[in-house]
Amino acid sequence: MFFIGIFGIETKEKIIKELPNFYCKNCNKEEAGQLIKKYNYFHFFFLPIIKWNEIYYILCNNCNTIYETAKEKGKRIELGEDENVTYWDLQEIKKYKGIRICKSCNNEVDDEFLYCPYCGEKLE
């Protein structure tokens, strides 16, 4: 059986919408943000067949905090039925982590690492 690479499961992250003003709890004022949808999909010959596990996030452009929002709410914002993101829709998850480029091997490395996981070089 040679099915490797023909079908599989992948995770995708997609910016759905720019939010011109939502109330960011961290900034304590209205800020611009982005609605991001993340989902897993099963693909066969690179055609996505089934999508599931949809999660909606809102990212604050000002402070880079990520909030999770209810799926129903995210869907309504995506469809343009609801533009009003309020305090109660946001559940803070974490600070958005930065990505650094390792000078030694040019790989993208998560900001958390002190040493490059690819080549072991100390990151500055």
Ligand SMILES: [Zn+2]
């Ligand atoms: Zn903010």
Ligand SMILES: [Zn+2]
């Ligand atoms: Zn490296």
